[in-house]
Amino acid sequence: MSHFAELTVKARAAMEAQDHSALADLMDENFDTRRKIYGDACLGRKNLQMIDIARRCGAAAKLPGSGGAVIGLCRPQSGNSKSASEDTMERVRLALEAENYVFCPLDPVMPGPADGPEPSPRPPSSQ
Numbered sequence: 606m607s608h609f610a611e612l613t614v615k616a617r618a619a620m621e622a623q624d625h626s627a628l629a630d631l632m633d634e635n636f637d638t639r640r641k642i643y644g645d646a647c648l649g650r651k652n653l654q655m656i657d658i659a660r661r662c663g664a665a666a667k668l669p670g671s672g673g674a675v676i677g678l679c680r681p682q683s684g685n686s687k688s689a690s691e692d693t694m695e696r697v698r699l700a701l702e703a704e705n706y707v708f709c710p711l712d713p714v715m716p717g718p719a720d721g722p723e724p725s726p727r728p729p730s731s732q
Contacts, residue, residue: 608638625681629665632678636667648672655706662696676711 612635619627636656645653652668655675659666664677677697682689698708 609635612638625678629678629680632665632667632676633660639668654704655701658700658704658706659697662700663693664697 612631616628616631616635619625619631640648640653648668649672652672652675656666656668659675659677664679666675666677668674669676679690679693679697682693694710698710701708
């Protein structure tokens with residue numbers, strides 16, 4: 606489990622640095638580690654198929670929870686990265702939908718180093 610904690614620390618650093626390549630590699634490493642620990646039978650054929658589809662299309666992928674869904678990240682491409690990422694995302698969508706999986710695009714905002722965590726809300730005053 607300490608390895609998962611290390612991956613989390615590295616993933617946060619990659620997000621803060623807006624290093625999409627490093628984050629993609631860490632996502633793949635997270636899944637590969639989980640697969641080594643639990644094995645294919647535990648992870649399930651459909652989860653493995655979704656990961657395989659995303660990776661074959663050029664995206665990093667991992668399970669965001671205990672299974673039943675995957676989250677992917679398009680790997681940065683040289684040249685026009687937005688267009689290449691959109692092409693990768695479309696390939697992933699088509700391949701997943703061809704196997705009757707539901708595809709939900711996400712548009713996350715990668716925090717920069719100056720963003721930091723949001724302040725905690727103050728508890729209401731008892732006066």
